[in-house]
Each structure stands twice: as C-alpha cells, then as structure tokens.
Amino acid sequence: MLHKRRMEEMWDYLRGTLLLVSFLFVGQGAHWLGCPLPGSVTGLLLLLLAMIFRLVRLQWVEKAAGLFLRHMVLLFVPVTVGLLEVGPLLKQSGLAILASLVVSLLATLIATGLLSRWLLPYDENSTVNAGPEMLRQMEDR
Amino acid sequence: MTAAGFFTLPAVSIAMTVATYALGLRLHLRWRWIPPILVAAAPIICLLVVLHEPFSAYNRGGAWITWLLGPGTVALAVPMFRNGIALRPSLPRLGIVVSLGSTVGMVSAGLTAWALGAPRAVVLSTLPKSVTTPIAIEISKELGGIPAITIAMVVITGVLGASFGVTILQLLHIRGARATGAAIGTASHGVGTASLVRRSEREAAVSSWAMAAAGIFISIVATILKFFLK
Numbered sequence: 001m002l003h004k005r006r007m008e009e010m011w012d013y014l015r016g017t018l019l020l021v022s023f024l025f026v027g028q029g030a031h032w033l034g035c036p037l038p039g040s041v042t043g044l045l046l047l048l049l050a051m052i053f054r055l056v057r058l059q060w061v062e063k064a065a066g067l068f069l070r071h072m073v074l075l076f077v078p079v080t081v082g083l084l085e086v087g088p089l090l091k092q093s094g095l096a097i098l099a100s101l102v103v104s105l106l107a108t109l110i111a112t113g114l115l116s117r118w119l120l121p122y123d124e125n126s127t128v129n130a131g132p133e134m135l136r137q138m139e140d141r
Numbered sequence: 142m143t144a145a146g147f148f149t150l151p152a153v154s155i156a157m158t159v160a161t162y163a164l165g166l167r168l169h170l171r172w173r174w175i176p177p178i179l180v181a182a183a184p185i186i187c188l189l190v191v192l193h194e195p196f197s198a199y200n201r202g203g204a205w206i207t208w209l210l211g212p213g214t215v216a217l218a219v220p221m222f223r224n225g226i227a228l229r230p231s232l233p234r235l236g237i238v239v240s241l242g243s244t245v246g247m248v249s250a251g252l253t254a255w256a257l258g259a260p261r262a263v264v265l266s267t268l269p270k271s272v273t274t275p276i277a278i279e280i281s282k283e284l285g286g287i288p289a290i291t292i293a294m295v296v297i298t299g300v301l302g303a304s305f306g307v308t309i310l311q312l313l314h315i316r317g318a319r320a321t322g323a324a325i326g327t328a329s330h331g332v333g334t335a336s337l338v339r340r341s342e343r344e345a346a347v348s349s350w351a352m353a354a355a356g357i358f359i360s361i362v363a364t365i366l367k368f369f370l371k
Contacts, residue, residue: 020212027215036360038275040214041353047218048225058222065216068209069345072335073177073303074162075210078154078203079274079296080182084189085196086293096259100267101294104250105301106309108271108328112242112351113310116320119234 009063016064019056023047148194154185154202161185169339176304178332214273214331217349220338224346228319232350235323239354242327246271247359262287265370269359270294273330276356280363284370295330302329303336322347327355 020043027035027043035042050056068075090097148154158181165180189199200207228235250267259267266286269277274295281291306325310316315324318341325333326348334348 017212020215023215023218024211028211036279036364037357038273038279040211040275041273041356043211043215044218044221044353047215048221051218051222052225058219061216061219065219068213068216069220069335069338071162072210072213072331072338073166074159074181075206075213076178076296076299076332076335077158077162077181077185078200078207079210079292080178080300081158081185081189081199081203082196083182083293083296084186086289090293093254093257093259093263096254096257096263097267097290097294099257100250100254100259101270101297102301103253104246104267104270105298105328107249108242108246109302109306109309109324110313111245112238112327113313113315113320113324115238115241116235116317116323117315119238120231120319120323121317 012063013067014064016061019061020047020064020068023050148198148201151202151205154199155205157185157188158203158206174308176300176336178300178303178336210274210331217334217352220342220346221349221353224343227343228347228350231319235319235347235350236354238323239327239351240358242324243271243355243358244362246328247362261285263290266290267294268366269363270298271328271330272356272359273352276360280359283363283367296332299329299332302333306333306336307340318343319347323351326351330355 023043023046024040025043026046027037027041028039030042031037031039037045047056047061051058051061161184162177162181165175165177168175168180169177185199188194189196247268250270251264254264254267262285265284266281266288267290268284268286269280269291272280272295274292277291277295278288280286281288302325306329307321310321310324315321322337322344325337325344330352334345334352337345337348
C-alpha cells in the first residue's frame, strides 16, 4: 500500500537523522571533555568507525545522510550572509587579509592538485561511474 | 508589518533562505557554472542592506539552518564509508598530500599577511583559514588570533573554492576524482566538498577524507605551534 510505504520512508529519514544527531552529541560531549577536535568531526569519525565495525548499518543512515548532503550548500547560506558584518573588520588590514586569502587558496589548490596528480594519478572510471548514480539519487526525491 | 518587524519571526528568514537556495539550485542545474551559494546569499544580503536590518535579526532564523551543519558534517561519514574500500589503498598517500597541501596553505596565508604588514593577531587569524569553520574558530582562539576574521576568511575561502576551484584545477589539467577531491577538500573544506556532491559522489568522498585529514593535521600543528608562540 502506498500509505504504508510512505510511513516506512519517513521512518527511514527519521531514524537516520536521529542517528546523525546522536553521533554529533557524542562528539560534542567529547569536545566538552577536552578532545581537541570539534564535535562534528569527532562525530563523523565515530560514525565512520561504527559503520566499519558494523555497529551501525549503512542503510540506517543512508537516506537521511543523502538528504543532508544533497542540500549541504543550503546549510552554508546563513554563514555566508554573515559576511555582511565583517566590513568594519576588513577596514584595518583588509588588503592583507584578502591577499592572504587569495594567495593561500590558489597555493593550496595548486600544491595539493599537483601533488595528487603525482601521488594519486588519474582514476578514469571513478567519475564516470559515480555521476549517474548520484543523478538517480537526486531524481528519486 | 513594518520593515523592522519583518525578521522577528525566525520562520521568515528560514523560508527566505530556502527559497533563494531553491532558485540558486535551479539556476545551477540549468547552467552549471552558476555557484548556487552566491545566488542564495546575495539577495538576502541586499535585502538586509536595503532594510537597514542587522545580520543578527536575520540570524534568529538563520542560526537554525546553521545548526544543521553539525549533523550535515557527521553525514559525510556515509560517502567516506561507501567509497572507503575502493579508496583504501590510496588513503596513506592522500594523508601525505593533504598534510603537505595544508602546510603550503598555512605558510602562504601567514607569509602574505605578514609581508603586507598585518598585525600579529591578524597574521595568526589567517593560519587556520582552510579548515572547516568549527575547527578554524578553535584554532584561531588558541593561537591568539581574532575568530571573526578567521570565520570570514574560512567562509570566503570556501565560497571561492566551491565556485571556481574545479575550473582552476581543470585549467591546470588536474583531473580525476582523487586529485580533484583532495585539492578541493584541503583548500576549501566543507563548502567546497558540498559543491562536489552534485558532481560526483567519489569526488565528494575523497574531498570529505581530505577535509577530515586537513582538520586533524592542522589541529595537531596548531597544538605544537602554540608552544612556540608563548
């Protein structure tokens, strides 16, 4: 029945979201206790370990995680709007800050990119295979 | 309702953000070169400026969306896990690449700011600019930088990397999921990674591994650096 499938799908999203939030809280707890990494990164690493050791199954979190990731750009919008506030801060050493930002972004991209071209050479089938799979996931929303 | 009262409801800014994001996404799916994050943020910034509203008014609702970055970051474990087996042979080399890339990023950021005469606190604020926001804020505080400057730099770095990073890499003939993912994840953390999700899952997975590795590496470097700064 359509209705029942709908309910199961909602449960899937709910269970996944609850798991993601629980791991976030565990990570934040660890941070509060003195772990130098921020809560979200510790939570990410713990969830990864939990999946590797099969304490958490991929399909429990897959749906919810897919939803978060597809729309992750949305989650960065308010922080970007917040750039409105930094105008006064940039007045003092704005040029130094902007120059440092652009130089470092280019240097990091180029250095990492060139190093990877050498150490992690082109893997042809990867991009080709991954594309359609993601598109299918996007369309079955 | 007066213009000033417009933003008192958190739901208003949430709805507005979702709407401009939907527009940005639609334009991005039609014309791939349009960065959705800029389309989403620009109208809201303009509206706030026109209405003379502070960011804090908008952020009453905006903060709810920002909070979701927490579970969103945890969710990156899924592509990391799904691609982990295929990537496992390259993970140690990825670690080396990311560590060297992060070092180049920190040194070039600090040196440029220093050479242009920025005060010490500003130079220190530039160091963690390539890592994800929560880590960057912590490091900036610990080193004696100014967190607000670091946040701005992190966000601008992310947005620029997400918007133009892949194009820059392609100009240098750097292709392939591992090279693209490593460079974007190291240089522009979560915002860059988020922009790769729609290109290819594998790139996003490598980018997540790179972002996590860069965060851990720079946290360790900062802990060591702290002793020399005292």
